[in-house]
Structure formats: structure tokens, C-alpha cells
Amino acid sequence: MEFGVPTAQQLAEFFLAAQHPLTRRWVDDGARLALLAEQRSDDVLLATDVTVAASRARRFAPRQPAQALLNYWVAAAADLHAMMSIRYQGLDPAKPFVDATVLSRPFTADDMAALAQAAAKTYGTLQPRYLRLWSAAPASRFADTIPDKRFLAAPVTALRAGAGQPVPTGLGLAPASSLEHYTHARAAYDAMATKHPGHPEQAGIADLEDLQDNLANGTLFDVTIDDRWAGYLAVSTNGESLGMPAYIVEELVLATPFRGRGYGPYLTTLLARALPDATRILVGTIHANNQGARHAAERAGRRDIGGWIQLPLQRSQDSAESTPDHTDQR
Known part of the structure; x- marks a missing residue:
């Protein structure tokens, strides 16, 4: 060999x-x-x-x-x-x-x-x-490298217990019936890019065609707050799951008016409760520098199980x- x-x-x-x-x-x-x-x-x-x-x-x-x-x-x-x-x-x-x-x-x-x-x-x-390498070690372990995306994961059954506090009143999740709010979701990414110019290198909205597949498969969800559309959540059973039977987070976005209110951890809880197969692992990649998203995932019970680093x-x-x-x- x-x-x-x-x-x-x-x-x-x-x-x-x-x-x-x-x-x-x-x-x-x-x-x-x-x-x-x-x-x-x-x-x-x-x-x-x-x-x-x-x-x-x-x-x-x-x-x-x-x-x-x-x-x-x-x-x-x-x-x-x-x-x-x-x-x-x-x-x-x-x-x-x-x-x-x-x-x-x-x-x-x-x-x-x-x-x-x-x-x-x-x-x-x-x-x-650059050379991209994968390691289960923390990104900080390797000097002179650039952080890349981290895998944050946990069993669905464990995530259903919640983030330690009740889900805020008015926050809900329901299977989506259309993609009529896609332009609003894109606007949220554009607003983040204006506020944080480095954000597009860390995350971008899923392609419309991919979300249409999620919609057809029943794995696209509308986030609602007080019965108003507030964002999208989408998962797939295909993709890089590190060999685990998994639901892979493909999209998690809140519309601009609803950002910064601390809803992030509860979205993971609601998603875990909405997914039908509790034996799977919920896996999502978040850029190491996207501290807000990482902290929200960790508060919900997901664990950093490794990720990529870039060696220039x-x-x-x-x-x-x-x-x-x-x-x-x-």
C-alpha cells in the first residue's frame, strides 16, 4: 500500500x-x-x-x-x-x-x-x-494555522432535553410549506456581511435548489416568533457526517429583526424535538471564528468534536x- x-x-x-x-x-x-x-x-x-x-x-x-x-x-x-x-x-x-x-x-x-x-x-x-487538515483536537492546538469550520454535534435524543431553560414563549418551529421567504433569509446574510465583512467567508445561505430539495423531503422548517415568520432551519441525511448516521444542519438563519435575542440554543432544542429519528446524531459545521453561533450550539448541548484547520x-x-x-x- x-x-x-x-x-x-x-x-x-x-x-x-x-x-x-x-x-x-x-x-x-x-x-x-x-x-x-x-x-x-x-x-x-x-x-x-x-x-x-x-x-x-x-x-x-x-x-x-x-x-x-x-x-x-x-x-x-x-x-x-x-x-x-x-x-x-x-x-x-x-x-x-x-x-x-x-x-x-x-x-x-x-x-x-x-x-x-x-x-x-x-x-x-x-x-x-493552503493545506486543509482535519483533527479532533481543538483548533488552538496548532500554531501558525488558520481556523476553519468546526463540527458541533450531539445525539438527537440528548438535545431534546433542552438548553436548561424553557423555550421562550412565542418561539416555534413547523415544517415549511414554501420558500416564499427566501429573499428575507438572503437579506439577513447580506446584512451580516455589511456589519461583519468577514462573515461571507464563514457562512453563506444555502442554494435555493438545495432548500427546494429539503422542502420536498420534509426537512425544511419555518422558525416563527409570535406566529410571524422569523427564519429557516434545514437538515439533510446526506453529506459529511464523520461516518455517523446523522441529520446534518444545512441552513439555520434568523431574519434580521429577530437576531441578537438569544434564540439560538432553543432552535436546536426545537429542531431535535421535530426530527423523527432520535437515534441519529445532529451534526453541523460552524466556522471557528463565528463565536456567537458556536456558543449557541454549545449552550444547546452540542459538542465540538473536531474540525479543519488551514496551513498556509x-x-x-x-x-x-x-x-x-x-x-x-x-
Whole structure:
């Protein structure tokens, strides 16, 4: 396996070993490995299917050969391999980065330089801005890195108990029947961007098409306050769940007039009570710098179980002109 692509099952085993110990008590390892293997199959596909790589090259880097867009199982050290993938933040071709979510063992601060060097060697021609790594450790553990999104989660059954105080009178949640208030939800994000210019880098409204899918699946909810529409909440059972059977929060937004009133923790409580399967885990990603949203989630009972960090990569003309050797890394 040193120079070959691991199987999805092997990647699942590596990733499970890196998970927060708390989550190992929430879900049986056997069931979790099965889900992780399914989720990690895309890594194998992107490492072996040149047709897919060619399609990605046409979309993001038309001057590059298909092989430049493949995933690679890269040796960063004698005892550390990483499944590296070129990604594009917000699907913007001008914002490439290298993802290394799955490693052969949990990384430490001492591994950072070697991982950065391996990422630059593998994808230097694409000029990636940073290397994204996943760890169950707190974001503050790693110096000289930039915070990214954190996973905050808890079993639905535990969240139904509430945030320690009764839900405020007048605050409610009900299945949505339409998306007539989407423009108001978008306006709330626009207002936040005006007030906090860095907010769009942390969170953005879900696409209308995605929310239409939520509506059709019965997983889009209207937040109401005194019988007035006040926001949207949406979940999905598909997406990055760290291998847990989960409801994944895809949208949580309050209209501008209702923000700043302390409703956040109670929305999680109401959502947990509205979801039909109490055996699932409620999982949502919140940017590490979005302290208000993080505190609201934690007050509701969700726990920080890990997240991504960004390790800046040096972007130079020399690296842009280099030709990484991919022949021994697949």
C-alpha cells in the first residue's frame, strides 16, 4: 500500500482512528466503518478515474493535464501518508487549496512542515493557497494555522432535553410549506456581511435548489416568533457526517429583526424535538471564528468534536513552474 491507493475500507479505518473519543461512544464502530467506507469511496474514485479528473481539469484548470487533478496517496514521512486532493473554495477556480482530511494516523504539530512540503510538491503547479487538515483536537492546538469550520454535534435524543431553560414563549418551529421567504433569509446574510465583512467567508445561505430539495423531503422548517415568520432551519441525511448516521444542519438563519435575542440554543432544542429519528446524531459545521453561533450550539448541548484547520502554503513562481512527480504516489 506504500505507493498504491488504499481501499475505501482502509481509508475508513484511518479516519475512524482520528475521531473524537466521545463520538466513538455515540455510534458503534462497525456501523460507522460501513458509512465511512461509503463516504470515502469518492476519494478512491478521484484517485483512480482519469475521466473524472479530466472533467475537473476542464472546469478548474484547463491548462493542466488530467493527472494534475487526481487525488494522490502521498508519503509525507516514513510513518505518515495522506490522501491529498485539490479542491476549490466555493468552487472558485481562483481559490485552490489542498485537502488532506484522511491520514494514515492522526497528525501532530511536528508533522506540519512535512505535510506542507508534500502538498506543495504534489500540487505546486496549481498554486494552492493552503493545506486543509482535519483533527479532533481543538483548533488552538496548532500554531501558525488558520481556523476553519468546526463540527458541533450531539445525539438527537440528548438535545431534546433542552438548553436548561424553557423555550421562550412565542418561539416555534413547523415544517415549511414554501420558500416564499427566501429573499428575507438572503437579506439577513447580506446584512451580516455589511456589519461583519468577514462573515461571507464563514457562512453563506444555502442554494435555493438545495432548500427546494429539503422542502420536498420534509426537512425544511419555518422558525416563527409570535406566529410571524422569523427564519429557516434545514437538515439533510446526506453529506459529511464523520461516518455517523446523522441529520446534518444545512441552513439555520434568523431574519434580521429577530437576531441578537438569544434564540439560538432553543432552535436546536426545537429542531431535535421535530426530527423523527432520535437515534441519529445532529451534526453541523460552524466556522471557528463565528463565536456567537458556536456558543449557541454549545449552550444547546452540542459538542465540538473536531474540525479543519488551514496551513498556509507558499505560492511562488518557482513552485508554479515546477513539475510534481506523480508516478510513485498513487
